[in-house]
Amino acid sequence: VPELPEVEVVRRGLEGHVVGRTIAVVEVCHPRAVRRHVAGEADFVARLVGAELPTVHRRGKYLWLPLVVPGPRAGDAQEADEALVGHLGMSGQLLVCEPGVADHTHLRVRIGFTDGGPELRFVDQRTFGGLFVEPLVPGDPPVPRSLTHIARDVLDPLFDDAAFHAALRVRRTGLKSALLDQSLISGVGNIYADEALWRAKLHYARPTGTLRRPDTDRLLAAVREVMTAALALGGTSFDSLYVNVNGQSGYFDRSLRAYGRAGQPCERCGTTIRREPFANRSSYFCPRCQRSASARYVTATRPGEIH
DNA sequence: ACGGGCCCCTGTTGGC
């Protein structure tokens, strides 16, 4: 459930079903799912068992739940100094389901609670995602250590539009590469990058150094609009891999204007949407609406035609 | 230091 809207849907689900509860048991079913927990599987489990989960945070595509361990005397309030961190990768799901429900084929981690209620299950077909426990680094809010290089996302009120524009100006790369760079702006993946670029009428290969402030403002507005609209529809789901904590799909796939629409007419101008290879994936765009890559740059990116 | 390329996995799909 990869991009920001889908991860936010999951965060809200965790807020409703997991926050306030205390972990009783943890079962790691596949070691690769906890590979980012360097101290190992047993340490991962030990740090979780007995911890209470007061809140759930998200930055970009990462989720984390601060862990509060009960103090020596009952009722002692403790500050969380570490957190359970999760990334869904390409195919990860966090599902809330009754303890009796049959294990999913790709169940990787099971977390049970002291109240005996629904479990939290991490299910991940491709195992690009994972869970790990890490110390929190002080900040607003405190962030797990390995997330300190992740930029704030566009729905974060503290995202700095001017700083983002300045960063684009000094980069020497294409616009979509910059959008996908989680250290510049987080939460944007392949789908919403293409959708935002279509909305802002910008070419994916436009050199970032050529952007003027109004271009950046239009782009950021488009990213915010498309993500907000997707969130309202529960995110984008093409199949059962991308679901909320209750296993339900979102409906934003019907609202996509560029992604996956190769060969179909642009809804703005009727020109056929084109698909081009991009970084081992694909870029979808309207060749008429999104013509802003300079001719020199486009030429230079074609193998064997560098002038 | 920074950008692009490659790899980590499993499953589905479409062409021959």
Place this chain on the structure above:
DNA sequence: TGCCAACAGGGGCCCG
């Protein structure tokens, strides 16, 4: 029908 290459929403690491 079968086989196999291409492709899939991500990111970390290595290399130049």
